[in-house]
Amino acid sequence: MEPLALYIHWPFCLAKCPYCDFNSHVRAPVDQARFAAALRTELAWEAARLGRRRLVSIFFGGGTPGLMEPATVAALIADAIRLFDPVADLEITLEANPTSVEAGRLAGFRAAGVNRLSLGVQALDDAALAALGRRHSAAQAIAALEAARALFPRLSFDLITARPGQTVPDWRAELRRALALAADHLSLYQLTIEPGTGFAALHRKGQLVLPDDDTAAALYDATGEEAARAGLFAYEVSNYARPGAESRHNLQYWRYGDYAGIGPGAHGRLTLGGTLRATCRQRAPEAWAGLVERHGHGSTEETPVTAPERAREALLMGLRLSEGIDAARFASRTGIALDDALDPGTLARAVEEGYLVRDAVRLRATPEGRKRLDALLAALAR
Amino acid sequence: MTDTPTDHIRNFSIIAHIDHGKSTLADRLIQATGGLTAREMTEQVLDSMELEKERGITIKAQTVRLTYLARNGESYELNLMDTPGHVDFAYEVSRSLAACEGSLLVVDVTQGVEAQTLANVYQAIEANHEIVPILNKIDLPAAEPERVRQQIEDVIGLDTSDAVMISAKTGLNIEGVLEALVNRLPAPKGDANAPLKALLVDSWYDQYLGVVILVRVKDGRLRKAQRIRMMSTGAVHTVEQVGVFTPKMLPVDDLGPGEIGFITAAIKTVADCKVGDTLTDDRTPATEPLPGFKPSIPVVWCGLYPVDADDFEKLRESLGKLRLNDASFHYDPETSAALGFGFRCGFLGLLHLEIIQERLSREFDLDLIATAPSVVYRVHRTNGIVEELHNPADMPDPSLIDHIEEPWIKATIMVPDDYLGSVLTLTNERRGQQSDLTYVGNRAMAVYRLPLNEVVFDFYDRLKSVSRGYASFDYHMDGYAESDLVKISILVNQDPVDALSFIAHRAQAEKRGRSICEKLKDLIPKQLFKIAIQAAIGGRVIARETIGALSKDVTAKCYGGDISRKRKLLEKQKEGKKRMRQFGKVEIPQTAFLAALKMDA
Ligand SMILES: Nc1nc2c(ncn2[C@@H]2O[C@H](COP(=O)(O)OP(=O)(O)O)[C@@H](O)[C@H]2O)c(=O)[nH]1
Ligand SMILES: C[S@@+](CC[C@H](N)C(=O)[O-])C[C@H]1O[C@@H](n2cnc3c(N)ncnc32)[C@H](O)[C@@H]1O
Ligand code: SF4
Ligand SMILES: [Mg+2]
Numbered sequence: 004m005e006p007l008a009l010y011i012h013w014p015f016c017l018a019k020c021p022y023c024d025f026n027s028h029v030r031a032p033v034d035q036a037r038f039a040a041a042l043r044t045e046l047a048w049e050a051a052r053l054g055r056r057r058l059v060s061i062f063f064g065g066g067t068p069g070l071m072e073p074a075t076v077a078a079l080i081a082d083a084i085r086l087f088d089p090v091a092d093l094e095i096t097l098e099a100n101p102t103s104v105e106a107g108r109l110a111g112f113r114a115a116g117v118n119r120l121s122l123g124v125q126a127l128d129d130a131a132l133a134a135l136g137r138r139h140s141a142a143q144a145i146a147a148l149e150a151a152r153a154l155f156p157r158l159s160f161d162l163i164t165a166r167p168g169q170t171v172p173d174w175r176a177e178l179r180r181a182l183a184l185a186a187d188h189l190s191l192y193q194l195t196i197e198p199g200t201g202f203a204a205l206h207r208k209g210q211l212v213l214p215d216d217d218t219a220a221a222l223y224d225a226t227g228e229e230a231a232r233a234g235l236f237a238y239e240v241s242n243y244a245r246p247g248a249e250s251r252h253n254l255q256y257w258r259y260g261d262y263a264g265i266g267p268g269a270h271g272r273l274t275l276g277g278t279l280r281a282t283c284r285q286r287a288p289e290a291w292a293g294l295v296e297r298h299g300h301g302s303t304e305e306t307p308v309t310a311p312e313r314a315r316e317a318l319l320m321g322l323r324l325s326e327g328i329d330a331a332r333f334a335s336r337t338g339i340a341l342d343d344a345l346d347p348g349t350l351a352r353a354v355e356e357g358y359l360v361r362d363a364v365r366l367r368a369t370p371e372g373r374k375r376l377d378a379l380l381a382a383l384a385r
Numbered sequence: 386m387t388d389t390p391t392d393h394i395r396n397f398s399i400i401a402h403i404d405h406g407k408s409t410l411a412d413r414l415i416q417a418t419g420g421l422t423a424r425e426m427t428e429q430v431l432d433s434m435e436l437e438k439e440r441g442i443t444i445k446a447q448t449v450r451l452t453y454l455a456r457n458g459e460s461y462e463l464n465l466m467d468t469p470g471h472v473d474f475a476y477e478v479s480r481s482l483a484a485c486e487g488s489l490l491v492v493d494v495t496q497g498v499e500a501q502t503l504a505n506v507y508q509a510i511e512a513n514h515e516i517v518p519i520l521n522k523i524d525l526p527a528a529e530p531e532r533v534r535q536q537i538e539d540v541i542g543l544d545t546s547d548a549v550m551i552s553a554k555t556g557l558n559i560e561g562v563l564e565a566l567v568n569r570l571p572a573p574k575g576d577a578n579a580p581l582k583a584l585l586v587d588s589w590y591d592q593y594l595g596v597v598i599l600v601r602v603k604d605g606r607l608r609k610a611q612r613i614r615m616m617s618t619g620a621v622h623t624v625e626q627v628g629v630f631t632p633k634m635l636p637v638d639d640l641g642p643g644e645i646g647f648i649t650a651a652i653k654t655v656a657d658c659k660v661g662d663t664l665t666d667d668r669t670p671a672t673e674p675l676p677g678f679k680p681s682i683p684v685v686w687c688g689l690y691p692v693d694a695d696d697f698e699k700l701r702e703s704l705g706k707l708r709l710n711d712a713s714f715h716y717d718p719e720t721s722a723a724l725g726f727g728f729r730c731g732f733l734g735l736l737h738l739e740i741i742q743e744r745l746s747r748e749f750d751l752d753l754i755a756t757a758p759s760v761v762y763r764v765h766r767t768n769g770i771v772e773e774l775h776n777p778a779d780m781p782d783p784s785l786i787d788h789i790e791e792p793w794i795k796a797t798i799m800v801p802d803d804y805l806g807s808v809l810t811l812t813n814e815r816r817g818q819q820s821d822l823t824y825v826g827n828r829a830m831a832v833y834r835l836p837l838n839e840v841v842f843d844f845y846d847r848l849k850s851v852s853r854g855y856a857s858f859d860y861h862m863d864g865y866a867e868s869d870l871v872k873i874s875i876l877v878n879q880d881p882v883d884a885l886s887f888i889a890h891r892a893q894a895e896k897r898g899r900s901i902c903e904k905l906k907d908l909i910p911k912q913l914f915k916i917a918i919q920a921a922i923g924g925r926v927i928a929r930e931t932i933g934a935l936s937k938d939v940t941a942k943c944y945g946g947d948i949s950r951k952r953k954l955l956e957k958q959k960e961g962k963k964r965m966r967q968f969g970k971v972e973i974p975q976t977a978f979l980a981a982l983k984m985d986a
Contacts, residue, residue: 010945192941216911220936241941256945270946281949316952323943348970356914356934376939378913381958382970 005274006057006090008255009083011042012266013068014288017102021136021201022163022194026268026286027066038288039075041295043082045265045284048300050086052275053263058087060094060252063117069099073111080116094157094251096121101139101147109147109154119157119250121190122147127177131166136201148184157248159188164226165219166194167212175225182233187248191226192241193219223374240323240373257324259317259336267291267301272308272316279308313337314344315384322376327360327367341366349382359383389462392572394643396464396601398481400509401491402499402857406521409553410491410562411449411467415632417559418451418463448586448599448645449632455567463566464645466586468505479508480660484586484601484645487515487570489562490543491553494520495527498536498825499857500797506541517565518545524552532826540825573603575642580671581605581613581664586645588658590709594626596652600664601645603675608639612667613650616674617659621667622650655712681713683731684792684862685738685841686775688719688756688884689745690727696751697726703749704728707741714741721778723882723968724754729775735841754978756884760837763790763865778883780872783923789870792837795820795863797830798848800856805829807851815839816890834863838888873898873927875905876919877968884978899928901981908977911935916971 016027061083063076080095096119097112099105109120124144126132132141139147144160151158162181164174181189194213196206205211214222227237235243239257242250255262264271264282268291271282284301285291291301308316314337321328330341337344345366353359358372358379372379401407451463466481482488488509492502509516518537520530534545549565551558587599600607607613611624628636629646640646652658660681663674691700704716715731732738738758745751762774765787774780774789796817800808802824812819812833821832835844840860848856871894875885885905889897898920905918909932916932943951962972 008945195941216936216938223937240939240943253944256948262945264945268946270949272945272948283949312952315955316948319951319955320943320948352914352970358913374937374939375913375935378935378938380955381962382913384955384959 004054004056005261006059006255007053007087008060008062008252008260008262009046009058009087010062010064010252010262010264010266010269010271011046011068011079012064012066012264012269012284013038013071014066014267015070016065016067017070017100017104018136018138021205022197024197024200025066028288030288033070035072035075037292039072039078041292041301042075042079042266045295045300046079046082047086048295049263049265050083053087053273055086055088056261058083058089058093060096060255062095062252063097065098067100067105067123068097069102069105069108069112073108073115076112076117077115094119096159096250096252098123099147099151101144103143106147106150109150113154118155119159120151120155122151122158122160124148124160124181125163126166127162127180134166135163145184152186157188158186159190159250160185161190161192163192163194165214165222167214169214169222171218171221171225174222175229178226178229179233182229182235185233185235187235187245188250189230189235189243190241191230191243193223220374227370236325237370237373238325240376254324257320258332259313259320279313280305281308310338311344311385314339318344318384319380322366322368322380323373325367325370325373327365329365331364344385345383346385349379353379353383389641389644391575391641391643393459394462394464394573395487395566395570396466396485396573396643396645397487397489397566397570398466398468398478398485398509398514399489399491400468400478400502400505401521402493402496402501402505405491405493405496405499405502406553407467407491410489410519410521410551410559411465413553413556413559414451414463414465414562415449417556417563418453447632448630450629450635450645451631453563453567456564457567461567462644463563466645478505479512480586482508482512482514483661484584485512485514486573487517487566489519489566490516490537491519491521492533492537493522494530494533495522495525497529497533497828498540498799500799500830500859501857503540503797503799503830504859504861506543515570516543517562517569518543518548519562520548520550521553523550524555524557536825540830573643575602576604577606577642579604580669581607581611581666582671582675583607583640583664584675585615585658585660585662585664587660588652588655588712590655590706594649596655596658596709597647597649598652598658598664599645599647600640602640602642604642604671605666606639606641607646607648607664613648613664614667614670615657615659616663616665616671618657618662620657622652625649625651655709658712660712681733683713683715683733683761684837685732685734685758685760686729687732687738687758688721688724688727688754688776689716689730689742690721690724690754690756690884692752692754694725699749700728700745700751700753703745703751704730706749707744711741713737719776721756721883723880723884724756727754731775735845754884756978757887757981758841759888760792760841762792762870762888765789777872777886777888780888783871788867790865791868791870792865793834793863794837794840794860796833796835796840796858796860798833798856798858799825799828799830800852802827802829804852804855805831808848808856811844811847811851815844816893835860836868836890837862838890871922873901874921875901876917876921877905877971877973878917879919880968882968882973885981894922895927898922902928902930904981905973905977906930906932908980909971909973912971914970 014026014028015030015033095117097117098121100123125135125137127141129141196203202211230243234245237243238249261274262271267288268286269284273280282305285294285303294301317333317337333341360367399407447467449465453461453463455461466485468478468481537543537545549561582604583600583602586601588596591597609624609627614621626649628634665671691697713733716728719729720726759777764774765771766785767787815835816839817833817835819833823830848858869891870888871891872888873894874881902918902920915934918930919926920928
């Protein structure tokens with residue numbers, strides 16, 4: 004049986020950030036008890052059909068799970084440990100923002116069993132934070148980091164780069180400060196304009212101008228250099244870690260393993276009765292809770308993933324990793340031999356160009372290839 | 386209504402350089418004679434196509450019958466034929482003129498005589514027209530009626546003592562125009578009792594009525610239920626409807642000598658209606674047809690291919706529908722190594738080409754690739770065979786060619802003295818040969834012979850730009866002449882793209898090749914791999930450019946919740962790519978094809 008990762012979605016935030024298209028909603032107040040109960044109900048429902056699978060990770064994502072009651076987090080962790088077969092070093096991550104509300108809860112999360120904290124810092128510059136619509140200052144972020152470092156064995160934080168007007172020297176300086184504060188893991192995302200967001204509207208009107216591709220490429224190269232100098236390596240397109248400190252939960256996605264997704268709008272990939280199924284839940288929080296209360300789950304659609312679809316998914320996830328794709332694992336997981344999933348002409352040309360490396364065991368994208376992965380995939384995937 | 390005696394009929398055209406006020410005057414005449422109520426009156430009534438209104442040009446000839454109660458107390462039937470303004474449609478002008486006895490020559494008194502004024506006037510003189518000069522826009526402060534009067538006398542040799550001074554915009558002295566029509570234009574001649582002879586002036590396809598034929602009756606009568614015969618083909622049809630335009634379609638019982646109107650006769654396609662043909666009565670036919678006029682021949686050809694290969698049939702149908710209405714454009718299926726199945730299409734000029742292309746995309750929602758436009762060359766093979774070459778891709782191996790001839794035009798360019806130098810530089814670059822240079826006041830009139838090849842792409846745009854819009858231009862075809870021509874191939878990553886190959890004079894081949902490579906470099910977006918672009922004559926590369934690989938293109942965040950969406954996006958991209966034309970693994974945007982060939986200085 005495929006080992007399992009568990010994703011739990013908390014859909015609420017204090018405010019909606021203008022760049023964000025996550026399934027996040029502002030509610031004041033949040034009906035904590037109702038959502039806690041619904042999450043526990045849905046987890047039990049999912050576990051009942053999955054059986055006592057080996058559990059490698061739990062991830063509380065959002066929204067802002069830092070706004071959950073620690074008791075809810077504790078209860079869900081306890082449920083998961085009881086319902087599944089956890090590995091000894093079970094990774095339990097929770098996403099939080101550096102706000103005062105959340106600062107007060109960190110100890111509670113640790114006590115609940117969370118052993119890895121992921122903080123949404125986004126920038127170490129107050130003007131940039133304001134431009135991103137964030138509700139915290141750089142000083143607050145640094146304080147939250149210090150507090151978290153003392154509490155959690157593992158710590159990561161997120162920064163957004165390639166912001167409007169950002170230059171390579173600015174970014175290098177900011178990133179160096181971040182690396183000095185970093186523990187063993189960083190997520191460094193280039194700002195993406197997501198359709199339907201406030202930034203998308205500004206972008207369309209020309210009031211928000213992203214760095215051009217060449218600048219974005221230079222910022223990306225600088226990111227890799229600075230991180231490596233500090234001993235953090237790009238194990239994925241936007242994720243940097245000391246060797247061994249990679250996010251196991253996220254590796255499960257990129258290695259195209261099984262994961263259960265519970266909570267509003269959560270997605271999953273689950274092997275059930277020998278078939279890989281794509282699962283997804285009702286997005287709107289209240290509607291989801293209503294479904295759970297009536298049926299025990301908020302699932303709206305489950306579809307089998309066909310072999311060619313599995314191949315494309317495994318490819319688009321796996322090539323994001325510096326380790327690339329294991330050909331044998333690919334074949335057994337997707338039912339298609341790796342080389343049959345690739346356009347031979349593009350493969351040859353991409354190898355020649357230094358975008359891809361294909362050896363007897365693996366296919367992997369080089370840093371140059373990963374930097375152009377979307378274009379590469381469009382030509383490479385069959 | 387139909388019994389208007391010929392001496393109370395006047396048939397006329399309005400001729401003018403573009404923007405001198407032809408459409409505005411037509412509007413005023415319709416208004417003044419009550420053809421439309423104020424509410425029905427929209428700007429430029431006769432430009433009915435959306436494209437005509439947008440571009441401010443008249444493409445199809447239009448006609449309207451005006452009823453005018455003259456100062457002498459008599460009522461007259463005035464038939465106005467509106468004529469297209471652009472050189473591409475010069476043939477339409479000639480056939481409109483053939484249906485009339487006189488012309489109003491509209492000249493903008495702030496501009497004076499322009500190239501198109503001259504070209505049209507000469508056509509009107511050839512058609513034996515009585516010409517009434519109309520000095521328009523006298524409401525403007527910059528009006529110089531006396532200077533323009535002099536110019537018309539000097540350049541055209543028309544007496545201007547009776548020229549009518551008007552403002553079409555304000556409506557000033559429109560009555561003067563109407564009176565001049567009645568008093569100065571000859572009435573048509575014709576015998577109502579002779580066998581029917583009617584000139585087929587134009588035809589078009591109407592969604593509701595089918596093919597509508599515009600006619601000018603010379604002799605006899607044309608009536609409902611009559612069996613008519615087309616004299617050139619012998620085809621017989623039964624007339625279903627007879628009518629006139631007011632400009633609304635108004636049914637009448639019949640049309641007599643001198644009258645202009647329309648008929649419908651259950652005819653399937655416009656292609657069955659030869660413009661210039663004579664219609665006669667099937668039972669009592671005329672013996673001699675009317676003198677016809679030269680059919681229009683396409684002078685510019687290009688390939689049109691669907692971006693999505695699956696749209697081939699849709700393209701065929703759409704071309705068919707367009708041709709229903711525009712018999713002047715031609716199409717034949719062809720295949721291209723790079724583009725697959727498409728059509729070779731012939732046009733009257735580059736504007737005509739652009740209009741058809743635009744209509745295909747607007748009205749039929751087709752994404753098209755247009756290949757390099759080409760004129761029609763005459764290839765004389767060493768074995769004595771002469772063939773017409775419409776497509777550079779079909780050029781035989783040079784060893785099989787004895788010589789090639791290319792079409793020439795005679796162009797008249799009028800330009801203020803200040804810009805003459807830059808205009809002459811331009812015509813020289815384009816291999817022009819001066820045949821005349823005279824002055825009309827401070828305006829120079831240059832008559833040049835030019836290879837059509839040099840004019841089709843962007844000569845008109847360039848002329849406008851080097852003269853800051855002041856130069857005017859008109860041309861007609863002027864035979865073929867031998868020339869040292871070579872075929873230039875464009876290679877993308879070593880693969881020749883037949884759709885981009887073109888023919889040029891040897892002396893200009895290198896410059897053209899370089900300019901196209903540079904253009905393509907700007908037009909083709911960076912892609913996953915670097916792209917080599919080359920221009921070559923035979924095996925010899927004459928220009929090259931490289932487009933570097935794109936520098937970054939990767940989704941920043943991709944987690945468990947994103948997989949389905951990202952996979953679907955990828956599948957959509959792949960689907961799009963499959964339909965996209967690839968050239969040596971390179972995607973060339975469809976707009977690049979025509980844009981690459983426009984030459985800059
Ligand atoms: N001031 C003024 N403008 C005019 C007059 N007649 C036409 N125009 C303007 O000149 C432009 C071109 O007129 P139009 O009738 O479209 O010219 P066409 O290209 O010959 O059909 C339009 O903007 C008209 O409004 C006139 O008598 N006086
Ligand atoms: C689930 S989200 C947010 C978690 C948490 N609520 C927060 O705001 O920090 C995870 C990360 O995605 C990144 N992110 C969200 N929207 C983004 C965008 N449009 N472009 C780039 N990164 C984005 C942010 O760095 C964010 O921390
Ligand atoms: S970025 Fe984080 S805090 Fe902001 S709206 Fe999105 S999920 Fe909520
Ligand atoms: Mg007009």
